[in-house]
Amino acid sequence: MDTTEAPRSRARAGAGEVSYMPGFGNDFETEALPGTLPQGQNSPQKCNYGLYAEQLSGSPFTAPRGTNERSWLYRIRPSVRHTRRFTNASYPFWKSAPCLDDHSLPLGQLRWDPIPAPTAGADFLAGIRTMTAAGDVMTQVGMAAHAYAFNEDMVDDYFFNADGELLIVPQRGAISVFTEMGVMEVEPAEICLIPRGMMFKVSRLGEGTEWRGYICENYGAKFTMPDRGPIGANCLANARDFKTPVAAFEDKEIACRVHVKWCGRFYMTQIGHSPLDVVAWHGNYTPFKYDLRTFSPVGAILFDHPDPSIFTVLTAPSGEQGTANVDFVIFPPRWLVAEHTFRPPWYHRNIMSEFMGLILGQYDAKEKGFVPGGMSLHNMMLPHGPDASGFEKASNSELKPVKLDHTMAFMFETRFPQQLTKYAAELETLQDDYIECWDGLERRFDGTPGIK
Numbered sequence: 001m002d003t004t005e006a007p008r009s010r011a012r013a014g015a016g017e018v019s020y021m022p023g024f025g026n027d028f029e030t031e032a033l034p035g036t037l038p039q040g041q042n043s044p045q046k047c048n049y050g051l052y053a054e055q056l057s058g059s060p061f062t063a064p065r066g067t068n069e070r071s072w073l074y075r076i077r078p079s080v081r082h083t084r085r086f087t088n089a090s091y092p093f094w095k096s097a098p099c100l101d102d103h104s105l106p107l108g109q110l111r112w113d114p115i116p117a118p119t120a121g122a123d124f125l126a127g128i129r130t131m132t133a134a135g136d137v138m139t140q141v142g143m144a145a146h147a148y149a150f151n152e153d154m155v156d157d158y159f160f161n162a163d164g165e166l167l168i169v170p171q172r173g174a175i176s177v178f179t180e181m182g183v184m185e186v187e188p189a190e191i192c193l194i195p196r197g198m199m200f201k202v203s204r205l206g207e208g209t210e211w212r213g214y215i216c217e218n219y220g221a222k223f224t225m226p227d228r229g230p231i232g233a234n235c236l237a238n239a240r241d242f243k244t245p246v247a248a249f250e251d252k253e254i255a256c257r258v259h260v261k262w263c264g265r266f267y268m269t270q271i272g273h274s275p276l277d278v279v280a281w282h283g284n285y286t287p288f289k290y291d292l293r294t295f296s297p298v299g300a301i302l303f304d305h306p307d308p309s310i311f312t313v314l315t316a317p318s319g320e321q322g323t324a325n326v327d328f329v330i331f332p333p334r335w336l337v338a339e340h341t342f343r344p345p346w347y348h349r350n351i352m353s354e355f356m357g358l359i360l361g362q363y364d365a366k367e368k369g370f371v372p373g374g375m376s377l378h379n380m381m382l383p384h385g386p387d388a389s390g391f392e393k394a395s396n397s398e399l400k401p402v403k404l405d406h407t408m409a410f411m412f413e414t415r416f417p418q419q420l421t422k423y424a425a426e427l428e429t430l431q432d433d434y435i436e437c438w439d440g441l442e443r444r445f446d447g448t449p450g451i452k
Contacts, residue, residue: 018185020243031280032247042072052078058195058285071283082275089268095421096264097133097142103425109382113429114373115147117210123152124202131424134416137163137219137264142416143326145355146215154201158275162262164219166194171359171373173211176203180278182245184289189408192289199275214357216412220325223314237313241294244286250274292330300338323415331409337401344394347385353418354378354411361407365390380417388440
């Protein structure tokens with residue numbers, strides 16, 4: 001036996017197998033080995049354990065203190081050793097804005113059943129399918145909405161996205177997301193966010209045949225918590241429920257591949273070790289996870305259906321006040337108690353463009369056809385709202401307190417029109433009859449005096 005050969009993999013975490021630190025936007029510090037973090041300075045002449053000090057910046061150096069984001073990483077090798085010569089790579093189903101795909105599907109309200117199950121040997125990266133893209137990745141505005149389905153772990157493959165941060169929304173199957181700054185375990189009804197430029201890999205957790213969900217790729221300003229305005233100091237998402245992982249690292253000296261997305265194109269480089277080698281770190285540019293079931297909804301307690309913006313979990317500002325580059329909105333379990341009111345969302349047209357997904361249960365504005373794992377797209381100024389059977393039910397039901405339970409839907413909403421990819425336009429699960437869900441909304445008007 002050759003005793004000089006390094007072990008294939010050695011992972012170390014700071015406080016148990018998977019641990020987290022609570023808070024949103026905090027300045028954290030964590031170490032997987034005691035005495036790793038320097039005290040009183042960031043870049044000592046020599047770091048403990050023979051580590052390298054390196055800064056990862058998520059904002060310009062001169063950004064105001066309140067929006068300045070950076071973390072100091074203490075790692076086995078500096079990240080310049082985690083890339084060699086790049087070669088071109090291809091992920092043909094992952095598209096970026098502006099999306100100029102050629103397809104013949106005309107404008108319209110659209111809905112899909114879940115994307116098909118992957119073929120054998122599809123890892124997380126290979127399983128990503130872009131449905132829509134908006135804005136311009138080159139100027140860092142807009143977003144893309146993806147669906148994913150995979151059945152293989154990323155073992156010796158790693159990825160970072162220079163184009164934007166990734167908000168991952170599992171729908172079926174829990175996943176492990178191993179980032180440079182620690183490990184997050186994320187199950188359906190939870191989300192996680194990976195900052196722009198941060199290295200990671202994704203593995204499956206639990207039993208199953210496929211793992212699927214959704215991704216919002218945010219090209220613009222980073223997601224933050226929305227202001228509560230007159231709601232005040234409490235409810236909606238609370239900062240303490242966001243969880244940032246403690247330091248963990250891989251000490252792995254074997255052939256590995258690093259994949260990169262940069263300005264809408266993909267590249268790959270081969271190295272001889274794991275790039276997830278951060279033994280300790282401190283700062284505020286971090287990944288995090290959040291349990292959607294901890295969202296505390298507010299709503300009307302007397303009459304009328306309020307604006308769905310009250311269900312915003314995270315928002316990425318655009319620079320124009322009140323108009324988001326992208327909002328992440330959920331429709332969680334909640335009580336409906338409004339009197340004299342049509343309780344589902346009202347019919348409307350909107351300057352924003354809405355991509356919706358269903359994690360579990362049933363969405364209250366659609367009686368049938370919108371299934372878990374499915375998606376819908378209502379682009380800017382296209383009318384939408386409850387289907388005909390939903391309208392009938394809501395118009396004639398007894399207005400007693402009703403709890404919407406066992407449900408979780410979400411929306412990626414952006415100020416930009418969402419352009420459809422060729423994949424989405426030609427997807428076999430596209431519901432050709434979706435527009436017919438409103439066919440039963442016939443004329444009911446009777447102008448006879450005294451008729452209500």
